[in-house]
Every structure is written in structure tokens, then in C-alpha cells.
Amino acid sequence: MKLLPPLLVCAALLRSVGLHAEMPDVRWSGFATLGMVSTSASDLRYARIGVDHPGAENPDFGPDTVAGLQGNFRFGDRLGAALQVISRETPEGRYTPRPSLAFLSYALSPTLTVRAGRMRVPFFMLSDTQDINYGNPWVRPPGEVYSLNPFPDLDGIDLLYRLQLGETQLELHPYAGHSDLPLYKNGDIGLRETLGLNLSLTHGNLLVHLGHARARLKLQWNDPDYRQLTGALQMLGRSDVLADLSGDDGRARFSSAGFQWDDGEWLLIGEYARRENTRYANSGHGWHLTAGHRFGNWLPFLTLARQTQDRPIARTDLGDPALTQAFEGFLASRNLAQRSATLGLRWDFAANAALKTEWTRTHTDRDGWGSFFPRGEPAAADMRGRTIDTLSLSLDVVF
Template sequence: MIFPPLQCARLLLLLLLLFAAFRPAGSAAADAGTPELSGFATLGAVTTDRRDMWFTRSGVNYPGGGDPDFSPDSLLGLQASLRLMADNDITLQALSREDGTNSYDPRVTLAFFRQTLAPGLSARVGRVRAPFFMLSDSLHVNYANPWVRPPVEVYGLNPFTDLDGIDFIYHARIGALDAEIHPYYGHSAISFPQGKARLDATWGLNLVLTRGGFSLHLGHADARFRVKYRDPQHVALAAGLAAIGLGSVASDLSGDDGRTSFDSVGVQWDDSRWQVIGEYVRRRADRYVTSSSAWYLSVGRRFGAFTPYVSLARQILDEPVARATIPASMAGLEAGWKAYLASRNNAQRSLTAGGRWDLSPTAALKAEFTHARLDRDAWGSYFPRDKAQLAPIEGNTANTLSLSLDLTF
């Protein structure tokens, strides 16, 4: 069952309790207006032609669980907004989806107070969307995206989706362009099958320029970075490296002292018939994760309610998690080291052909077929169904069929 009834009830209760906690009491609440309630959902299914590997979304879902697999894309979200006074409001959002710990427990994904400071300038305090990508604002509301999911080669490079902190959004007119300037600061944390990760002292700046159907996104972020791996593969490898005097290498695999940066450039063009979307991102890290870059280009053409599209995507390894020279006499440790590096490398290339059928102004049915080739030393966006040492998947190709029904209400 994709959304157990108990989890759905807990999601509704959580949102209502949070909303009640922030709502003004007495007549002041009535004067402020009524709350705006909305929701969104995706029912998605994924299958591949490989019986030795699962499709997975890095940092989003737990690998496997069935074939077809409903966990990568299926979700249910509810949102409430309330205007307190003429120049401020609050927004709460809760989401239920399978996370990296194989749990559907509802999670608060937005909870912020917004204050208008001046014409065109507002500040938000609390939990806001982490704006690392061009399409970060619509990441959970998949109805707003043309595909079954944003290309994993790009959007898998930074799985942090929310930020606890503060941001400012300033809208201005620059000649014929509409400009949005978006600085932000905060921290974030996620869990994934191998452990946990956290961003601290995260600061960033985005610039979006729009004119008609064209928009340009530019973004940069820096953060302190920590990763704690707990999977048996990591524990065994770290112990083996320490035993041969490579403890410094082991300390580069997991810990609290990392630094990372993230850059993104994106463009969109839509003339109501043709839709062109492209994005390039780059992640730099001094330890714990790879330094990688990725891009995609997607072109779609509308024919009434039906929009076929094709997408090319690529993720490239720039620097591995760490480097080590293993003595030739330690063949077992060397093999374990190579397998470890492959498991932390998501580099691959893919070609996707799909279509979107808008059933109504609030519902869309999507289907897409993806042919992916993993780099020879990478797991890409897949996860072995058996132990990696027994069933290596690096260098393989996979054909993946994805279906989704996206709703807003």
C-alpha cells in the first residue's frame, strides 16, 4: 500500500495542529481572513528491465521494495496559508513520502512567517524551500513539472530540499527584465540508506531574470558539511584503511569537517507551443562526497492537452570522494576500495522520451522511457538488488519505464 491510512491521518492531524498553533486567537483571527488550504499528490510507478538493480533517487527514497516500485515518486502533501495582517502571513506544509530510512512518517517541509519590508521586498523566517535549483519551488508539486520527475542526473546532486533559517526576496524591474534577487541562510539535514548528512551555516544567492516566456536562473551556495555513514561497507572499509596506516583517508570518508559549494545555471523558454528547459549544476566538496557536475536539456511540443518531450542528461565525476594507494598485496582491500568509490559515484548519461496528458486543470498523466548508461566506476541512479560485491552494477545499461498521475487540489 502506497499511503497507509494511518500515515494519511497523521499527515492531516499534523498539519491541522501546526496550523492551530500559529493561528491568532479570538476576533483578530477572524479579521485576518480565512486560511487558504491546498494539496498535491503523485502516484508514481517505476520498473526497469534489470533484475539485478533498483532505480532510486539519491537522498529521496529507500531503494527497492517491489516491482513496479512506487517509492521514488509517490507522495501526498497538504499546505495551509493564513494572512495575519496586510503585510504578513504564515505558511505550513506537511508531506508524506518514503524517505531514506524506509519510512512514510509525515514531515513538515514548510513552516515560515513572511513579512513585507518594503515594496517588492519580503523576508521569511522558519523552514523554507532550499532554492538550490531552478525548479526547487515546484520540486514536490510534480504537476507543475513537465516530466515524471526532474532529471536525476542534475537533481540528485543536491538532495537537500528545505532550509531552516531566513531568506529575503526582492523583485525589481531592470529595463525590459523582471528580476528576483534571493539571498538566504540556514541549515538542513537528511537521512539516506547509508547514513545521515547535514548542511550548516549555509548561505547562498540566487538571481532570476524573466522576460515574457524566457527566464534565466543563476545560483551559488556555500556550506559546512557533515556526513555520518553507518552502512557495513563503510565500516569495514574504514577499519581496513586504518589498519594499514591510512586513517587520514578514512577520515575523509565520513565526519564533521567538510566544506561544500553548489552552483547552478538554468534557462527556460516557453511560447505556449514549444517548451525548452536546460540546467547545469556543479557540486564541489573537499571530502565525504564526490565533486561532480551535471546538465540536462529537455524539449517538448504541445498538441492540445498532450505534450511529448525528449530529454538528454549527463552527470560527470570531477573528483572522487577520496584518493588512496592500496598496496598490491592487499587485493581484497583494493577491491573493496574500488567498490566503495563506485557506490558513492552517481555518474551516468541518459536519454528520455515521454509524454504528458493534461486530464484537467488539476490533473496530469505522464509516462516516460529512459535509457541510461552508468559510468564504468559508478552506480548512477541505481542500487544493486544483491550485495555489490556479488552483483556489481557499475558500467551497466538500464531501460526504465516510469508512470505517474499528478494532482493538485
């Protein structure tokens, strides 16, 4: 019951303002995406690491297909609540609906709001619409940036301070809490004691975002490659290496910056993000730049993106060539570094509905797998230094 403590805080807030005194105003909305992605290579599949289960199908509907329902509740002028339930493929291969939002909000003043419960974790400029694909131009946000931090939500508390300065709106967004995420093959990753601050500025058609967060990191790999490698390291007595691969005593820092310009005709989006980990996961940075131009209901666009590894999970000289090769393969499988170019087209063919298609050419780094996973035995696969084409299609709706 990891959501229980924030909900207890919510319940106390409800009692303090006398929720029973009036019935809420309820508004329901929903969203859905039917998406597929196909790769040009038969020995691999596209995977959103930390989001979906790497499947054997080609095309694969798992990475992008999602459905959600949200209720917004108002209890007078100050108190509100939100509940959002979504269903999408998890790293465990399940589609069990889960609460992605479950929070109470209270307006302390016209410019200051406090929220408690489960909220979308605001690590990126477009975090709020990561599941609501209709709100974005792409089939999915560029993985070179958004795979740097796959956590979808935060159980905790935050503040929203909004201030109008002439024609510019300023928003300060401090937050605190914890997050948990299952990993492929029964692993798990979590952030504890997360503290973060976002700043956003909106001026006319321009949005600017800055953010920084830090947290304690716990991560437990449990896939066959990890178990085989750790067994060999234990036999060699390399507890020093094992301590860097998995555990609950890591530290993580995450920074992001972005801008968006949308005047109804031209669309420009750029983001940069950096992840720094002391152990368990590699450190890296990434960027993307998207430019598009609307022609009526059509939006063609071009996206260029790059992710670079700054530091691998661990560095060591194991002495044994075979074990060194296995260790380097393990590190490569945890490195998502790549560069890509995407040509996309969005067609808003009806109110609240859009069709999208994207063709992407991706080059994985020589020491990384990028956004791909082998179809066969992972230990025998080599995804490094590959050039791969992907075709993506999606139907996005909101209601």
C-alpha cells in the same frame, strides 16, 4: 527539535506586529502523485539517492509517490505564513508526514520580503516544484542534475527582492541556514552555515536562473560496506583515509544555472549544476536539456542528460589488491555519474490532473553506479558500465 530556532524567530516576529489584532485569511491547497518505475534488469532497482529507500519491488512506487497539503495564511497586508506537510518515502523507508514548509513572511516594502523558518532550499531553478510533480513536465526532474544536491529544505532566513525593469522582472534571493537529511542504513548528512544567493530574470516567456551557495558539510555513512571498509582501514592504521570518508569538517560549494522557455506551444528547459566537496562526498557536475511541443492537451518531449564525476571522495594507494578492490567498489557506489536519453509524454486529461509516461535508456559510468542500487548483496554487485532501460508512469493532481 531542529526546526525550533527558526520558529522562535517566527514567534518573535508575530509578537512584534501584533498578530492577535486580526484573524488570518487562510487558503488551503494540496497535491499528490501516484508514481511507479520499473527497470529492465533483474539485479538492480532505480533509486533516488537521498530521497527514497531503495526497495526490492519492481515496479517500485517509492521514488515518486508523494502527497502534500499546504496552508497559506495572511495577517493583513504585510504578514503571512505558510505550512506545508508532505508524506513520501524517506531513505529510512518511512512515510511519516513531515513539515516541508513552516515559515513566516513579512513585506518590508512592496519589493522586499523577509522569511524565517523552514523553506524549500533554492539550489535549483525548479526547486519550488520538486515535490509538486504536476508543475513539471517530467515524472521526476532529471537525476543527472537534481541528484547533485538532494537536500529538500532549509531552516533559516531569506530575503526576496523583486524589481520590475520595463518588461523584465528581476528577483534577488539571498538565504542562510542549515539542512539535514537521513541516508540509507541510518547514515546522515547535513549542511551548516549555509550562505547562498540566487538571481532570476523573467522576460515574457523566458526564465533565467543563476545560483551559488557554500556551506560546512557533515556526513556519516553507516551502511555495511562502509563499516566493513573502515574496519579494514583501521586495522591498517590508515586514519588519513578514514578522515576523508566521514566526519563533520567538510566544505561544500554548489553552483547552478538554468533557463526555461514556454510560450504555450514550445517548451525548452536547460540546467547545469556543479557540486564541489573537500571530503566525504565526491565532486561532480551535470546538465540536462528538455525540448517538447504541445498538441492540445498532449506534450511529447525529449530529455538528454549527463552527470560527470570531477573528483572521487578520496584517492590513495592501499597496497593490498583485495582492499583496493573493495575501496574502489565503495567509491563507485557513491558515484552517480551516468548519461541518459528520455522520451516522455504528458497528457492533461482533466483540469488540475495529468498522466505522464517516460522511457529512459541510461548508461552508467565505468566508475559509478548511477541512479541504481543492487537488489542483492551490494558488495557482490557491479553496476558500473551498465546499460539500463526504465519505464516510469505517474498520475499527478493538484487541488
